[in-house]
Amino acid sequence: MSSAEEPKHKNFITQIIDEDLASKKNDTVVTRFPPEPNGYLHIGHAKSIVLNFGVAEDYQGKCNLRFDDTNPHKENEEFVDAIKHDVEWLGFSWGDKAYFASDYFEQLYDYAVELIEKGLAYVDDLNAEEIREYRGTLKEPGRESPYRNRSVEENLDLFKRMRAGEFADGEKVLRAKIDMASGNMNMRDPTLYRIRHGVIHHQTGNEWCLYPMYDYTHPLSDAIEGVTHSLCTLEFEDHRPLYDWAIENTSVPSRPYQYEFSRLNLQYTVTSKRKLTQLVEEGHVEGWDDPRMPTIAGLRRRGYTPESIREFCYRIGVTKADNSVEMGMLESAIRDDLNENAERRMAVLHPIKVVIENYPEGQVEELEVANHPQKPEMGTRTIPFSREVYIDREDFREEAPNKYKRLVLGKEVRLRNAYVIKAEEVIKDANGDIVELRCSYDPATLGANPEGRKVKGVIHWVSAQHAVAAEVRLYDRLFNHATPDAASAKADKPFTEFLNPDSLRTLTHCYLESSLAKAKEGERYQFEREGYFCRDATQAADGKPVWNLTVTLRDSWAKIEQQS
Ligand code: ATP
Ligand code: MG
Numbered sequence: 001m002s003s004a005e006e007p008k009h010k011n012f013i014t015q016i017i018d019e020d021l022a023s024k025k026n027d028t029v030v031t032r033f034p035p036e037p038n039g040y041l042h043i044g045h046a047k048s049i050v051l052n053f054g055v056a057e058d059y060q061g062k063c064n065l066r067f068d069d070t071n072p073h074k075e076n077e078e079f080v081d082a083i084k085h086d087v088e089w090l091g092f093s094w095g096d097k098a099y100f101a102s103d104y105f106e107q108l109y110d111y112a113v114e115l116i117e118k119g120l121a122y123v124d125d126l127n128a129e130e131i132r133e134y135r136g137t138l139k140e141p142g143r144e145s146p147y148r149n150r151s152v153e154e155n156l157d158l159f160k161r162m163r164a165g166e167f168a169d170g171e172k173v174l175r176a177k178i179d180m181a182s183g184n185m186n187m188r189d190p191t192l193y194r195i196r197h198g199v200i201h202h203q204t205g206n207e208w209c210l211y212p213m214y215d216y217t218h219p220l221s222d223a224i225e226g227v228t229h230s231l232c233t234l235e236f237e238d239h240r241p242l243y244d245w246a247i248e249n250t251s252v253p254s255r256p257y258q259y260e261f262s263r264l265n266l267q268y269t270v271t272s273k274r275k276l277t278q279l280v281e282e283g284h285v286e287g288w289d290d291p292r293m294p295t296i297a298g299l300r301r302r303g304y305t306p307e308s309i310r311e312f313c314y315r316i317g318v319t320k321a322d323n324s325v326e327m328g329m330l331e332s333a334i335r336d337d338l339n340e341n342a343e344r345r346m347a348v349l350h351p352i353k354v355v356i357e358n359y360p361e362g363q364v365e366e367l368e369v370a371n372h373p374q375k376p377e378m379g380t381r382t383i384p385f386s387r388e389v390y391i392d393r394e395d396f397r398e399e400a401p402n403k404y405k406r407l408v409l410g411k412e413v414r415l416r417n418a419y420v421i422k423a424e425e426v427i428k429d430a431n432g433d434i435v436e437l438r439c440s441y442d443p444a445t446l447g448a449n450p451e452g453r454k455v456k457g458v459i460h461w462v463s464a465q466h467a468v469a470a471e472v473r474l475y476d477r478l479f480n481h482a483t484p485d486a487a488s489a490k491a492d493k494p495f496t497e498f499l500n501p502d503s504l505r506t507l508t509h510c511y512l513e514s515s516l517a518k519a520k521e522g523e524r525y526q527f528e529r530e531g532y533f534c535r536d537a538t539q540a541a542d543g544k545p546v547w548n549l550t551v552t553l554r555d556s557w558a559k560i561e562q563q564s
Contacts, residue, residue: 303534303550
């Protein structure tokens with residue numbers, strides 16, 4: 001992880017900030033993160049959060065959390081709370097109060113009146129379809145609305161009556177009077193206000209039936225809050241002239257500037273709130289916090305740490321280049337973190353029982369083992385050893401070539417942290433499936449090989465009578481296509497066609513070492529030789545605790561992709 005002293009961000013944006021501070025254009029740095037509360041935050045938002053809050057931290061400035069709540073139709077309080085929780089969990093603080101664009105509705109209304117008075121805004125009676133028609137195309141200029149030249153007095157009167165609720169939805173809008181022939185479509189008299197009756201806004205209730213548009217609200221809110229650098233994604237580049245227009249033509253208290261960076265696209269998933277909403281609403285996933293979702297809530301439940309997500313954001317950097325980041329980048333950030341910081345445990349995911357016939361019945365030895373092989377400071381714990389243990393089905397073969405370093409019938413293997421055992425006999429059921437292994441152990445091999453004895457293979461195990469029964473959920477990529485959006489456009493099929501049907505494999509009969517009986521929600525461990533796992537908050541249908549695979553020990557996908 002990056003050291004505390006060095007600034008975490010160095011990119012074209014911090015370069016601009018450095019210049020602005022050097023030239024005294026600004027004497028402090030104020031940024032903002034402006035989510036719309038119409039869904040949960042995803043990994044793309046994390047990039048924006050880490051940038052906005054991180055830059056503010058680096059420059060001892062501040063970053064406001066401001067809900068962009070101008071479209072009450074799809075927004076609600078659940079999303080507001082989830083967003084706050086996620087930003088906090090990522091390790092950032094927005095000071096004593098979260099802001100809402102709706103806090104400024106009254107001020108924004110006054111600025112609109114100011115625009116009308118200056119002859120820079122007018123009430124239009126064209127309906128949505130007509131407005132679209134009049135707007136023209138990229139090749140053809142637009143046409144002016146027949147209502148464009150209403151007098152200031154008439155506009156003021158109509159605008160007041162729009163607010164008072166005298167007109168129906170869509171009957172009138174307020175538009176900026178800019179330039180219907182502009183080469184930039186956003187400047188062809190964009191709509192500033194629309195009428196929405198009958199929706200209860202989560203902050204302002206039914207106080208308003210008149211709602212400002214994002215492109216109008218955003219710059220003015222920035223200016224009201226004294227934002228200096230308004231950082232947004234590249235799709236807003238064409239909106240910048242409108243951003244500047246709104247600020248330059250109203251008597252706002254400060255002059256923010258907008259800068260754009262490229263959005264994060266992550267392979268094998270989607271980062272569009274609309275699509276994520278669809279996955280949730282159509283039941284393709286369990287919910288916004290399904291561990292396969294690229295949401296912050298999903299990643300948290302999957303076992304990601306806030307540190308790993310921040311580190312991932314630093315590693316991908318901030319540029320203007322279009323990009324599609326490999327899932328392996330995100331996975332290696334959490335793998336690096338947990339490799340350092342997660343304690344080791346033993347867990348058997350596909351158990352077969354091993355009876356050690358020469359081990360005394362009823363005897364239990366408490367073996368002291370290290371919590372982390374390279375970090376003695378992480379301490380030790382004891383694990384019970386007894387006559388019956390579980391090992392993984394994958395760790396036994398009746399016959400195997402010499403390079404198979406696990407248990408083979410008639411041969412020896414070491415049980416990690418314990419004894420060397422030898423497989424003597426295989427017990428099978430009527431179908432030929434293995435029910436049990438009969439083994440012997442060598443009491444002289446506890447913890448180390450006696451001199452001259454070479455047993456190379458080491459496998460993990462848990463004591464059968466002490467083990468905790470658990471359900472383990474193994475996750476794979478949510479989509480089986482690296483760029484589901486592009487694939488869906490190309491094949492003209494819904495993006496859900498590219499969901500990976502094997503993204504969740506549930507193992508219902510796993511056994512964990514007894515120390516995990518007390519593990520709480522969110523605790524993370526390396527299950528030795530298996531991967532990193534995190535205790536889920538929920539229980540399985542049969543009451544067992546649930547553990548989620550966070551990430552495998554190695555990047556198995558890199559290998560697969562190399563081979564293909
Ligand atoms: P919508 O499609 O609903 O507008 P959005 O993803 O833009 O969704 P917002 O809540 O408006 O969602 O986003 C808040 C902030 O997060 C914006 O400043 C936006 O630019 C930024 N953001 C959203 N998605 C990404 C992404 N994939 N990469 C980087 N920043 C993003
Ligand atoms: Mg948006």
